[in-house]
Amino acid sequence: MTGSSGDQIAFFLPDLIGAGAQRVMLNxxxxxxxxxxxxDMVLAKAHGSYMGEVPDTIRIVDLGAPRLIASVPALTxxxxxxxxxxxxxxxxxxxxxxxxxxxxxxxSSRLVVTEHNTxxxxxxNALNWRARQIPRLIKHFYHWADCIVAVSHxxxxxxxxxxSIPRQKIQAIYNPVILPDxxxxxxxxxxxxxxxxxxxxxxxxxGRLTMQKNFPLLIxxxxxxxxxxxxxxxxxxxxxxxxxxxxxVRTLGIQEDVCLPGFADNPYAYMANAGLFVLSSSWxxxxxxxxxxxxxxxxxxATDCPSGPQEILASGQYGAxxxxxxxxxxxxxxxxxxxxxxxxxxxxxxxxFEIETVVSQYLAALLNEN
Numbered sequence: 001m002t003g004s005s006g007d008q009i010a011f012f013l014p015d016l017i018g019a020g021a022q023r024v025m026l027n028x029x030x031x032x033x034x035x036x037x038x039x040d041m042v043l044a045k046a047h048g049s050y051m052g053e054v055p056d057t058i059r060i061v062d063l064g065a066p067r068l069i070a071s072v073p074a075l076t077x078x079x080x081x082x083x084x085x086x087x088x089x090x091x092x093x094x095x096x097x098x099x100x101x102x103x104x105x106x107x108s109s110r111l112v113v114t115e116h117n118t119x120x121x122x123x124x125n126a127l128n129w130r131a132r133q134i135p136r137l138i139k140h141f142y143h144w145a146d147c148i149v150a151v152s153h154x155x156x157x158x159x160x161x162x163x164s165i166p167r168q169k170i171q172a173i174y175n176p177v178i179l180p181d182x183x184x185x186x187x188x189x190x191x192x193x194x195x196x197x198x199x200x201x202x203x204x205x206x207g208r209l210t211m212q213k214n215f216p217l218l219i220x221x222x223x224x225x226x227x228x229x230x231x232x233x234x235x236x237x238x239x240x241x242x243x244x245x246x247x248x249v250r251t252l253g254i255q256e257d258v259c260l261p262g263f264a265d266n267p268y269a270y271m272a273n274a275g276l277f278v279l280s281s282s283w284x285x286x287x288x289x290x291x292x293x294x295x296x297x298x299x300x301x302a303t304d305c306p307s308g309p310q311e312i313l314a315s316g317q318y319g320a321x322x323x324x325x326x327x328x329x330x331x332x333x334x335x336x337x338x339x340x341x342x343x344x345x346x347x348x349x350x351x352x353f354e355i356e357t358v359v360s361q362y363l364a365a366l367l368n369e370n
Contacts, residue, residue: 008038008084009366010061010109012075012098014068014091016041016048018238018263019208020288021116024151024175025090026050031176031359033057042078044071044094049263068093072101079105086110086366092119092134099144112147112365115155118306120162121283125211139163147365149173151286154307171365176358177291178350186268186296192234194259200230201275201338204298206267206289209239209260211282214303216248217325218280223252224331231275231338232257236264271296276337282324284308291353294318294345301333301342318349 011029016022026041033039039058046062054060061078065071079087079101087109089098095113102111123132142148142165150156153172160167194202203222207213215235222233235245235258242260249258264270267289271277277293279302286308293300294312300319302309313319320342322333336342351357363369 007036008040008082010040010042010078010082010084010087012042012087012089012094014044014094015046016043016050016054018049020285021090022048022050023288024116024177025088026053027176027179027355028088028359028362029058030055030179031355032363035359035363040082040084042075044068044075044097068097072097072104075101076104079107079109083107084109086112088112088114088362088366090114090116092117092138095145096134096137096141099141103144110146110366110368111144112149112362113142113145114149114151115159115285116151117285118155118158118283120158121306122212123162125282135162139165146368147171149362149365151175152308152311154311155285158306173361173365174353174358175286175288175291176355176362177288177353178295179355182268182292182295185266186272188266188269190269190273192259192261192270194232194234195270195273200232200257202273203231203233203334204270204274204277204293205233205235205237205280206264206271206277206293207235207237207279207281207287209235209237209241209245211241212284213237213239214280214282214325215241215245217303217327217330218278219245219248219252219254219258220327221278221280221330221334222258223254224327225334225338226254226257228335229338232259234259234261234270234274236261236267236270238263268292268296271298274298276301276334278330278334279303279309280330281305287312291350295350295353297345299337299342299344301330301337303330312349314349317343318345319343 042061044065063071063074156170156172277298277300304321
């Protein structure tokens with residue numbers, strides 16, 4: 001499925017910060033642009049660590065809004081002026097904004113909204129009143145969308161249960177995670193002194209330093225494993241929980257074997273060289289980093305959180321699953337994996353997430369060609 005210069009497709013996001021949903025949307029935009037479509041990356045505010053990765057084939061449209069909700073007027077003007085053939089929106093707040101803007105613009109462009117997280121758990125753990133109202137807003141406004149896409153079957157099921165949207169109106173499409181350049185990036189050397197022959201195995205965690213990712217669980221489990229064998233822990237990512245995580249590391253007295261170096265442009269090289277990749281999340285939608293890790297060949301351990309790990313690891317065929325928020329269970333599972341008792345991922349494990357497959361599915365949804 002290829003487009004012509006007149007086939008304009010817009011992607012709408014709050015920003016391009018270094019988070020999973022932003023990575024997914026950027027990958028999709030690149031894949032759609034490679035098919036010959038004119039692609040706009042429309043951002044409420046053009047900032048974030050992924051800005052430098054937007055290729056010249058994609059036009060960045062900066063709405064310059066101080067907050068996401070304040071972007072409604074500018075997004076409405078953009079829609080009226082450009083009238084793209086289709087619009088893809090990501091993240092619940094942005095989806096609501098896009099739906100309002102399209103209604104106000106009065107255009108016929110097809111609007112597809114995507115859900116990247118398990119809504120019920122995300123809402124339960126929301127830190128403010130507004131975020132807890134999202135299911136009500138979704139229930140009220142998502143029927144304006146031309147198509148609703150969830151990034152996993154688990155997310156789709158939860159969205160239907162949380163909002164009373166009929167399940168048959170929600171389409172599950174996996175994220176486009178496996179890209180052509182990943183093999184080259186995974187083969188790159190790691191610029192960190194902990195990696196190399198004869199050194200203790202490195203446990204790797206990757207993600208934003210937020211409550212959802214539950215890195216305190218990983219740090220506490222690591223501390224238990226460290227009592228029994230030489231091992232190190234490296235967590236790539238940045239976020240508001242950094243001070244608490246650093247304090248926990250100091251409290252446990254494990255500073256010399258834990259490193260939080262921040263965001264990494266090439267996490268794949270770390271994944272390819274890690275002794276074990278660990279996903280410790282309390283909830284997810286479809287954790288991109290877990291798919292990236294199995295592609296890079298790392299043995300993996302993941303919490304069996306809602307939702308995604310169960311689908312990605314095929315109920316334990318491609319890695320170990322462990323209960324959510326159970327320090328002892330996670331430490332024991334990590335030790336078993338380090339002893340080679342965990343199934344290793346195979347090519348079949350990551351093939352459903354290849355970019356070409358997923359872009360075709362999204363284009364069919366965007367262009368109403370299912």
